Amino acid sequence: MNWTDVFATRTLRMKASEIRELLKLLNQPDIISFGGGIPDPDLFPTAAFQDAIVSALNPGNESSALQYSVSEGYGPLRDWLATHMTALGIPCVRDNIMITSGSQQALDYLGKLLLSPGDTALIGWPTYLGALGAFNAYEPHYDRLDPGSNRSAEDYAQTAQSKGGRVKFAYASVDFANPTGKTLDLSERGAILDLAETLDIAVIEDAAYQALRFDGEAIPPMLALEIARKGNIEACRTLYCGSFSKTLAPGLRVGWVCGAAQVISQLVLTKQAADLHSATLNQMAIETVASTIFDQHTGMLRQTYKARRDAMLAALSAQMPEGVEWTRPEGGMFIWVTLPPGMDAAEVLQHALTHQRVAFVPGQAFHADGSGANTLRLSFSLADEAEISEGISRLGQAIRAVRG
Incomplete structure (x- = not known):
């Protein structure tokens, strides 16, 4: 054949x-x-994960750890993340969070959710190779996201229209970006939010390295800046993608998306159709370790x-x-x-x-x-x-x- x-x-x-x-x-x-x-x-x-996995498989827990579970993710982990996100300036609850198999799966799901063939995604030049791999399957065009330029929203919209679609989202790796190591400053983050507002598009904030700041003052995530503007996560267009891969254990493949509940609900349907849910045992182990030593x-x-x-x-x-x-x-x-x-x-x-x-x-x-x-x-x-x-x-x- x-x-x-x-x-x-x-x-x-x-x-x-x-x-x-x-x-x-x-x-x-x-x-x-x-x-x-x-x-x-x-x-x-390693030792913390050994203890966490043994605990998850103790009598009384094993039925939860080894059984099918909800697509949204393990409840206690989502609650821990809601507290973690709130500390970053992003007040939210578990309904604003879905667990994914690493943030790479989050990018794939968001590409599937937002892109129709011929649409345009705004990305950095260069950008994370995994994002290109995730988005490519949904047949978009790419345009250069440059928050320091004077390029108008109208120009972005017209360019996308000339290619047969519309701009759907701006994707940015905001802190110590893969591959450049660069960080978007406060004005650049604000410029992306302004552009997205004018174009009426989503913002995908890739925050995989956010916890690994060595020098300088921390800059609020774009979702935190947008909440400060609008007062509530439910009014925001930014979708924050986080991961435990760079902080705790990449092999367990645990990441998350945080955003408006309406978008999370749609992502849950996407996950149900793809893999039902992320591995429960892995989520339980991550929650135990994160809540004790993160x-x-x-x-x-x-x-x-x-x-x-x-x-x-x-x-x-x-x-x-x-x-x-x-x-x-x-x-x-x-x-x-x-x-x-x-x-x-x-x-x-x-x-x-x-x-x-x-x-x-x-x-x-x-x-x-x-x-x-x-x-x-x-x-x-x-x-x-x-x-x-x-x-x-x-x-x-x-x-x-x-x-x-």
Whole structure:
């Protein structure tokens, strides 16, 4: 059978993740990898999860932990999250929260909920590769979201109309963004909210790294800013996507969406049709661990990752050849590097893997239009300071060799 003849047209937009492919290199011990933006497993609260899972399976609990459950998610976890969100300036209740299998599933569901073929999504340039993967299946067009520009809402609307649809949402990774490490300041967040109000579109706020701030003053989430404007979450168009993957345990696949109850109710129907509900045992374990050690544990993560970020910034300053630039994030897991014009990061990667045994992610994959060939993403979350120093030295060698 020729399966390509029966695959849906949307599959033409589905591509293998360059990051997922690079993760396979982690099994090669001689490669120093700055590729995958993944937490250090040595920092997982393993003992706390062991106790939490045993507790969830104790007599009296096991029927809940192992049985089908509600699509909205485990009630006590949603209650904990409502308290957590309220502390971030987002007063809400459990009906404003749905549990997802990681925030990646939240992006997929929101793409399914909001996008018809030919509609336009406003995204950063570059943007999170996983967001592109999630949205691509719903056959949108992309337009560049640039809150610092003077581009009018009318221009966005007319451009979308010329492509056969309308603008449906603005997507932004707001704190220490993947891939750039940049944070949207207060004025940029306000500008996105203003644009969304004028266009009457949704805002998807990707806050996966919000808890990993090392320096500077915390900036309120966009949903908190909108609530301050409108007085109530039910009047807001912003949908906050959070995750425990970067703070507690990515393998348990627990994330959440927080927003107006009307939208959450529709997302629940989407989840019912897709996977019924996220794994209850995982949710119970997350709730137990989060309610006991979340603040303490994330404090330790910030201290550890800050030291690694500092090591990478110092190594870049010492080892990068002239003409190479990079971001200086206040948190998160990533530094974005821009090579001199005309250089190709994919070519540098090939040389670096073959000769220097160091890996990173070329930046072109993060650009919806295929631009950004001279950019690359470095993650500092997995390597220790000694590995970072050695790996950046190797990267400098690779860049010099390719540049000639």
